[in-house]
Amino acid sequence: MNVAGKVAVVTGGGSGIGAALAGRLVAAGARVVVADLDGDRAHAVAAALGDAAAGTGADVASEADLRAVLALAEERFGPVDVFCANAGISGPTGLGDSDEAWARTVDVNVMAHVRAARLLVPGWLERGSGYFVATASAAGLLTQIGAAPYSVTKHAAVGFAEWLSVTYGDRGIAVSCLCPMGVNTNMLHAGIESADSAEQLGAKVVAEAGDIVEPEEVADRVLEAMADERFLILPHPEVLEFSRRKAADYDRWLRGMRRLQGVVA
């Protein structure tokens, strides 16, 4: 898709990858609604991007908030062509301490994507065009050491994006799925500096497994993939090789991950 002139929404756009994505989309000629739980940051990011952007506070776990974000985009710029489901949370570590903490992680990392797609797909099918960009993680293809809820919800985000592409890919709806390892954002730093040893371990594994890339570099990879309508976006190309090794010999890969966990701990 050529994003020039298109209307985009970026969730989690107040910081990190989302803020960089909003910037790159505007630079490429799109008009963008920056939505974030932290409304002040969403407004600040949008203000820095000028008239082609609008900021709003929204919790992606709330369908009412998602509807309000889409309504704002439509009112300011027109019907949404591109939805970047980027907001995400680390969630609890280990097995997850409560059902409530699991539910919140599922809501933000997966159900927000499902609800947005439910609201957008009918219109996209009617217009014969739409683009859904899911920010998952390399943890959705491999695993997140130290955090079952993050691993599981990111796998689910990949699975949902695959399903959308299989189901609607021949009807004008493009789907891409972003699966980075370490990106230089608040989320990664919060992990590295966390008092929770499991969260710190997970972040250290991510930081040591490959380069830490800048959010702007990630956003560049997303725009390139969108131009080609390519599904899998891997800012760390080695993730493809790790995924191949996992598929080729699961038990060997699991032994390797256990070894890695032991070395970093």
Ligand SMILES: NC(=O)c1ccc[n+]([C@@H]2O[C@H](COP(=O)([O-])OP(=O)(O)OC[C@H]3O[C@@H](n4cnc5c(N)ncnc54)[C@H](O)[C@@H]3O)[C@@H](O)[C@H]2O)c1
């Ligand atoms: N940083 C990494 O190393 C890394 C690696 C792989 C995947 N990711 C994924 O990238 C995405 C963006 O994270 P980031 O690294 O830019 O972190 P970040 O902390 O800089 O940005 C995340 C943003 O999402 C917002 N957010 C959180 N919950 C929300 C909610 N319920 N509704 C609306 N906004 C909400 C936060 O306020 C924050 O501004 C996440 O989905 C994350 O899982 C990050």
